[in-house]
Amino acid sequence: MSAAPETTDVTLGAGGAVRVRGARRTFTADLAPVRALRGVDLDVAPGEFVALMGPSGCGKSTLLNVVAGLDAVDDGTVEVAGQRIDGRDEDWLARFRRTHVGIVFQFFNLLDGVSALDNIVLPAMLHGLRRRAAESRARDLLDLLGLGDRTEQVPAVLSGGQRQRLAIARALANEPSLLLADEPTGALDSEGGLEVLELFRRLHADGQTIVMVTHSPDVAAGASRVVRMRDGRIEQD
């Protein structure tokens, strides 16, 4: 039932890591429809480290979700790793995510009651690794992120910074070509935030493509490019 390593039609295209054109997304709300994305154009080149900034409610998380294939655009096109991902069915998107995308959520979204190690082993197995391989990859990642002595602990007993590092390790479990992070430092103190930023810079140095949402100019300063959003549009590139 666990998928064998997928060799899908998804291959890294020559165009770029992310290419969004005229993306629109409107939510139906109680009072009036909320137009979260109003025609977003965005390009991210492979190996780039992009910081996405903008006021609260401007549509940053929505854009990230759309790029991750967790949400669908109403209009416009979304291309990731050279593949159109808009208009695809859920199964295709699931395979796409497990092959290409790693996601770090604002609120960790770790699996409760599951050890730190298994939090990484499970997605690695979804990616298609055998249990043994998944475990050794998980240990490597935990070591890399300084959690090597926490493998058997559950998220609930970890500190906020440790949880976020675990969430990042998990996002890297499937060796994603694109790492998406939604305010990865938002729940951390400034020290923890800088720690995470340092980690991202290291990953970036190794060639990892990263799109990171942040409110902090200090954190954004660490990125290779800053993109600003306002009212559902890209304001400044």
Place this chain on the structure above:
Amino acid sequence: MPPILRWTRLELRRRRRGLLVLALLVALSCGAVLTAAAGARRGDSALDRLLGRTGAAHAIVNPFGPPGPPGSLPDARYWERVRALPIVEDVALVVDGNLAVDGLPSTVLPPWLPTADAGRGEVERPVVLAGRAADPARSDEAVVTAEFLRSSGRELGDVVTLRTYSPASVDAQATTGDPLPEQPDGPAVPVTIVGVVRSFAVADDLASPGLLIPSPAFAERYRSELVGTAATWRAGLVRLHDPADLETLRREVIRLSATGDVEFTDQLARAQRTSGVLDFESACLLALGLAAAAAAAVLVGQAVQRTVAATLPDLRVLGAAGMTRGQAVAAATAAPTVAALGGALLGAAGAAVASAGLPFGAAGRYEPAPGVDVDVAVLGGGVLVAIALVAATAAAAARLRHAGTARVVPAPAAARPSAVARVRLPVPAVLGARFALEPGGDPAGTGARASLAGAVVGVLGVLAAATFAAGVTDAVEHPERFGTDFALIGFFGLGTPADPRTAPAMLAAMGTDPAVTGVTAMVSGTATAGGVPLAVYGAQPVSGSAPGLVATSGRPPAAADEVLLGPVTARELDAAPGRVVELAGPAGPARLRVVGIGFLPQVDNLTGALVTAGGFAALGLEQTVRYSAVALAPGDDPAAAVPRLQAIGATVPGAEPIGLFPIGPPPQVQELATVQVLPRVLGVFLGVLAVGAVGHGLATAVRRRGHDLAVLRALGMSPRQTRTAVHTHAAVLAVAGLAVGVPLGIALGRTAWRTVAETTPIVHVPPAVPWALAVPAVLAATALLAALPARRAARLPLAELLRREG
């Protein structure tokens, strides 16, 4: 207190709906549980109340005259002497006459008719359920049982015509053995149905079309038409001051009769048998009530916890404003308790209304006061218990959760990592197993535990009920399990013309009939065991199988020093197979080895001793063949065989017609048949409960684990894998249910059936059910239940779920 009162009023107003649901749940649970409990209690006591209120007879004594014209007593003062016995409370005399009814089968007439000679009128006064009792002065009135009205379609006030035979015809039959004329040739008597009555002696059983009982004046006025001109009253319904004197009565009525030829029907034993059936029925009903109570405890418990959890955040805010912890707990408990009070009262009222339909089954036919019955003890107690349970649950939940959140850092939901996640299985399988076996986001773990328990209890309950029901069905379909392994019973003497001396030849001749599979000749007499009289039967297999010799344990006697005891006698003598008992006959005491416990060839087949013909002779008892048991090939109609076998018997020189009667299914069969439905109802109830628990568990797991599922979906788990996870959850529940439920269920069903078989008693055959069918059935049922939650799991709104903190 005032702040709590104020808070409670506020809660009752703003949480109206949630509290209403809670109240209705309590009402439903209380209603079901109390209905069952009160019904069980009422059914359990129905027979005792009926026996007490009607002054039920302890024995029916039918003394036979010497060979010759039946109906004439050896001594007209016989009953005067019986009445004068100090142990006897009262005797009502009855008569079994020749009578027919227009347009109805003669089985609607009781085996005996009441006469005006009812002593002080204290024996067998049936309770009147509708209308009135028949006027003892009017011969044109009759009462009926409830079943009579149902089966005949007649109503109170209707007139039925009784057909009598002329005294001349009856006399002729008595003296010369001439058959009665085809058509009754005596007066036709229209009688009006004036009332519906009930008593143990005229109780409806399931197979009967009900009974029509003419007024005592009828028997007086048509006495000659019923029993002929020469006859005196014959049988007596005897009530004792103390039922313990029954054996003394048996001895005395035999001593007082000139011939010693007395048919003694032990009504007490019959009542005990019926009582056993009612106990069993009550136990089934109680089991139903307990199952309902267990289900209710889970459902109501969860509802109470939800209610308390919803109110605690507000109370915490008030806590910051100075409300103490005790006050907070009291405030959180008050509203659910008020809801429980309302619900419990409603439920009790429902149970009181439902009591109109109870007791049902066998007990319903013995209930002296049918209709609504408010069992104050059960209903009142139930209401109090329900309220106390809800209050205690609410208080405990409030105390637990309130304490938990008083700390700054919330206690970790699960401090130990999942063991299931360790297992080397594909992700969806691991996930499904976790859903089934680990509490997840629910600290109390009620969800996962309840659905696991539901699956196990469901499979266990259904299998136990099915196994038990298979035992009941097997017994009902095999009269030989009750000792009735023969179709006809033949009498020599005992009110029939056949001369016992011709018995061996006649029985041997009848054994040659191709449809006859076995004949056993029986001799009977009375010996004593420890000074107490004991009916002893001697069995002499004549041909074929040896019918009438059925052992529930051990085997029938084969040698002269061996004996089989009736179960009641075995208990009284404290004897078991392997022990030696001492019986004393006219030839003096004899030591006999008990080789089996089983049935005796008699109506009351639970008391007495069965020995071989040799053993009977060794006791020095009179070797006159009185009974015979005739077994027929399966499918041969006993009624049709009677004239054929009588004709064969008549070919023996000097033979008089043998009294040969088809023996119906034993009364226990009908009694058991009436409760057959109960284990099935229980099984269906538990099955439905399990379906509910498992379905609810699967749906709740998806809701509660929706976030985990969304996270894994974001990490690349496909919708198909998500569905597989939910189906794995279902499969784990099914496998756990089957692995634990099947063996335990079969064991439980068999144990219960063995207990019933041993106490009834019945020849115990371990019931078998095609349990393997449960495997595909349970797997299919759980897969079906999982279909909808699986679909929902595959379509979770990912982006939305992932926005939430978690």
